[in-house]
Amino acid sequence: MKYDCIILGAGMSGLAAGIRLAHFGKKVLIIEKHSKIGGLNSYYHRKGIEIDSGLHAMTNFSERGGSKRSPLLKLLRQLRIPYEELNLREQNHSIIRFDTCSLRFSNDFRLFESEIADKFPSEIDSFRLLCRRIDECDDLNMDAPFVSARGLVKDLVRDETLAEMIFCPLMYYGSAVEGDMDFAQFSIMFKSIFKEGFCKPEGGVRQLLSILEDRFVSSGGELKLSSEVSKIVLRDGKLAGIETADGRFIESEFVLSSAGSIETLSLCDPRPANKKLEKGNLSFVEAIFCFPSSAKSFPAENFSIMFFNRGDSFKYSNPHSLFSFDSGVVCLPQNFKYSHPPAHKMLRMTLLSDAPSWRRLEMDEYLKTKRNLSALVLAEARRIFGKAEILSEDEIILEDLFTPLSVERYTGHIDGAIYGSPTKLKDGLSGVENLFICGTDQGFLGISGAMLSGISIANKYLLK
Ligand SMILES: Cc1cc2nc3c(=O)[nH]c(=O)nc-3n(C[C@H](O)[C@H](O)[C@H](O)COP(=O)(O)OP(=O)(O)OC[C@H]3O[C@@H](n4cnc5c(N)ncnc54)[C@H](O)[C@@H]3O)c2cc1C
Structure with missing residues (x-):
């Protein structure tokens, strides 16, 4: 052969x-x-x-016949x-939610801009300047050295909460580096998430x-x-x-x-x-809950994806523990513009996690911890949505949870490092x-x- x-x-x-x-x-x-x-x-x-x-979603949405x-x-x-074969459905909208502020964005960049102009009026000019720097970045240059996006954004965007809010989705969906990103990668992710947006087949x-x-x-x-x-x-x-x-x-x-x-x-x-x-050391746990589409306790919110963070300072790093509720992602996969509503409703919550902490558990403890974590995730989701009565355990028809060890097992990536080295x-x-x-x-x-x-x-x- x-x-x-x-x-x-x-x-x-x-x-x-x-x-x-x-x-x-x-x-x-x-x-x-x-x-x-x-x-x-x-x-x-x-x-x-x-x-x-x-x-959760594909990034880089484009209309059929969009820019070459x-x-x-x-x-x-x-x-x-052919474009039509993918049958792409756009997101409704997504949210970045910090304790003191929320920003919505969709596949129409003007929504994100207007949210920033509304909630951070003194920063809209610096945000537009950042957008220009992103447009000018030669982000596909394979020979370019690492440039700290944190440093560059800090020089332009003075409001630390806004800067942290911009980083949150970009890091969760595309940074293998703790606490910072290469500006080229930041620029790619910024365009693919905020300017082009989310969709899925x-x-x-x-x-x-x-x-x-x-x-x-x-x-x-x-x-x-x-x-x-x-x-x-x-x-x-x-x-x-x-x-x-x-x-x-x-x-x-x-x-x-x-x-x-x-x-x-x-x-x-x-x-x-x-x-x-x-070696990469950023991995996730994700809990998945499935409800019948008629479930009364399923939250009525219609966002597609929420990136949440407790406090105003966003820390994207290995928590060196089984999981951390300091920040995370909530995905409601049915909230895309489907032509037929999906048969079930789901909630997925993703949290930063540390593979070695899971590896130290004996099998029965590992399984018990997974079960306990599912219950904690439901409680956290109720806190985030601000409603104690939602997501009733009685209505759940299926739940699952994967850990960094599941990611490692199914992909071969050492320590389940989702974004690799x-x-x-x-x-x-x-x-x-x-x-x-x-x-x-x-x-x-x-x-x-x-x-x-x-x-x-x-x-x-x-x-x-
Ligand atoms: C939980 C989770 C959620 C994600 N959500 C999203 C999302 O919503 N949107 C998005 O855009 N991206 C998402 N991603 C990221 C995205 O899935 C990856 O960036 C992308 O799929 C990586 O593709 P890849 O081809 O580089 O690598 P991989 O998908 O890792 O493919 C590598 C393949 O190589 C195989 N392999 C490894 N070693 C060997 C070997 N020795 N012999 C034979 N085969 C081998 C593995 O089994 C695997 O199939 C998510 C990732 C995870 C883990």
Whole structure:
């Protein structure tokens, strides 16, 4: 067996890269250790209900026929996916809620601007200046060094609460770095969340995944599920191919890995001299509650996503404990502009969490802690909504909770580091000739970001 390229992982970036290569006639194989595609963003069934394992929303919404520079339209063109196939539904609106202030935003940037003008009138000019700096930022420059977004925003936006409120969604949805962001990443996230906005396929993540799989396979790509790459084989310092956990060697001149940079280099045999890479330590717990659509105690709020924070100072860092209620995300997945209302109502709450704290628990304690945390999340949701009578346990038809250890188990990311290593390999170069990194550790994050990453690295190195 010999391939032009083997791709590790059938997540968003691996699938997108695979489609590009297959379109151009490359003999390409994607190897995925799980039985399902999607990686961090897949789906599963419980009690007959389909649950997206990750999806809150896709960023980078664009109308059909929107600007040619729109990242979403660009990636659809590159993957030859007609816009209508995604059946995208826009968010209603979302909220950033701190104790003393709330800001709403939607896919119409004017709402966010007017909220800032209304609640922080003395800051609207500096906010517009920040927007100009963002427009001028060459955020796709793969060679640019780290520039502190905190420092830059602080110089422009004097009101600390407003600055913290701007950072909150951007960090929750796309920072592998504690307490700060690279300004290029800040700029990408600002545009993708505030300027372009949230949407999702009417059929959930499964709809997107089945389109990607179909494009890949129908273009001649091969997909091997439930097969783990256990070695990336180097001979005389050159890449020779990969070995699977069942001992099969598959030859390939090029390997593209979406498994994470540290994770990928640790598969190399022999191990190359390590690039200096930092391990990511930001992970989440997420509790999911499902109610019948007729549930009387389900909150009537119609926001799609809320980013909340206690106090005025937002701390985005590993809490070094099982969870922290200092900040988090609440997603009401049914609150998108669906053409048919979903059969169930759900509430998802995401909190920062520390993998080692969960790993220290014995199994029975781990399960007990998960159950206790679900009850605490319900109480926290009642506090946030300011209503004690909502979210009655009697009406819940399904609840689930994942921890950093679940993320680690299902994705291979060490410590369930959702956004991977803080050291991003923007140029995709692993340090080993012909072994490239795409996805989370290349640096474009989220669903749209991961697909763009797979496309850019495939275009840059494998389709020259
Ligand atoms: C809980 C959660 C919620 C999220 N919500 C959103 C959201 O609402 N919106 C959004 O835009 N983004 C969201 N994200 C982030 C988004 O899912 C990721 O940024 C994106 O999917 C990353 O894609 P990827 O291809 O880089 O990596 P991954 O999805 O991690 O794919 C890597 C793949 O490689 C496979 N793999 C690893 N090692 C091996 C091996 N040795 N052999 C074979 N296969 C291997 C893994 O099984 C995995 O399938 C969320 C993430 C999580 C965890």
